[in-house]
Amino acid sequence: MSRLFFWSVLGLVLAALIAGFAVVGGPGHARAEARDQTRRADLRRIADATICEAGEQAAFARACRDAERSLRDPLTDAAYEVTRTADAIEVCATFEVARESDDAGRHREGRLHFDGLRGCMRYALVARSGQWATQ
Numbered sequence: 616m617s618r619l620f621f622w623s624v625l626g627l628v629l630a631a632l633i634a635g636f637a638v639v640g641g642p643g644h645a646r647a648e649a650r651d652q653t654r655r656a657d658l659r660r661i662a663d664a665t666i667c668e669a670g671e672q673a674a675f676a677r678a679c680r681d682a683e684r685s686l687r688d689p690l691t692d693a694a695y696e697v698t699r700t701a702d703a704i705e706v707c708a709t710f711e712v713a714r715e716s717d718d719a720g721r722h723r724e725g726r727l728h729f730d731g732l733r734g735c736m737r738y739a740l741v742a743r744s745g746q747w748a749t750q
Contacts, residue, residue, distance in 0.1 A: 647711040650689045654708045655727065657686040658736045661695055662706045666738065666747045669704065696735075704747065707735040 667679030687694055688708060696707040714729045726749045727734045737750040 644712070651710045651712050653689045654695075654710060654734070657688075657695065658706045658708055658727070658734075661686055661697060662704060662736050662738060665697060665699060665704050665706065669699065669740075669747070702740040702742075704738040705735050707733055710734050 664679070690711070696705075698705040698707075710729070710732050713732060714734075726736050728737060728750075729735075738747045739750050740746075741748050
């Protein structure tokens with residue numbers, strides 16, 4: 616009887632572990648999420664640097680002096696995509712963990728706009744104030 620109980624409990628514990636990994640994703644998923652978090656922070660810093668350059672105040676503002684544009688993807692070491700026009704800035708990266716999307720296939724998470732695995736931070740120049748605002 617005690618053997619049957621032991622194997623039953625062991626089977627239950629293993630089933631719980633397998634179910635936990637299926638729900639959470641395991642260590643590989645956690646590493647992918649950590650790299651995605653690094654990408655988010657990198658995109659913010661690159662956007663800040665680009666806005667500082669666009670505002671021609673890089674020599675004066677401390678935030679501009681500390682901003683960094685030369686960041687690279689933590690997994691692939693590829694450069695992030697930066698698109699700048701006179702009145703818009705977009706900084707993009709390819710993320711590893713998919714986000715839930717709306718009917719149009721887009722997802723907005725904070726200041727990030729997702730289209731599949733590609734996430735972008737978008738800024739537009741407000742004509743009246745001359746300030747950059749997130750979209």
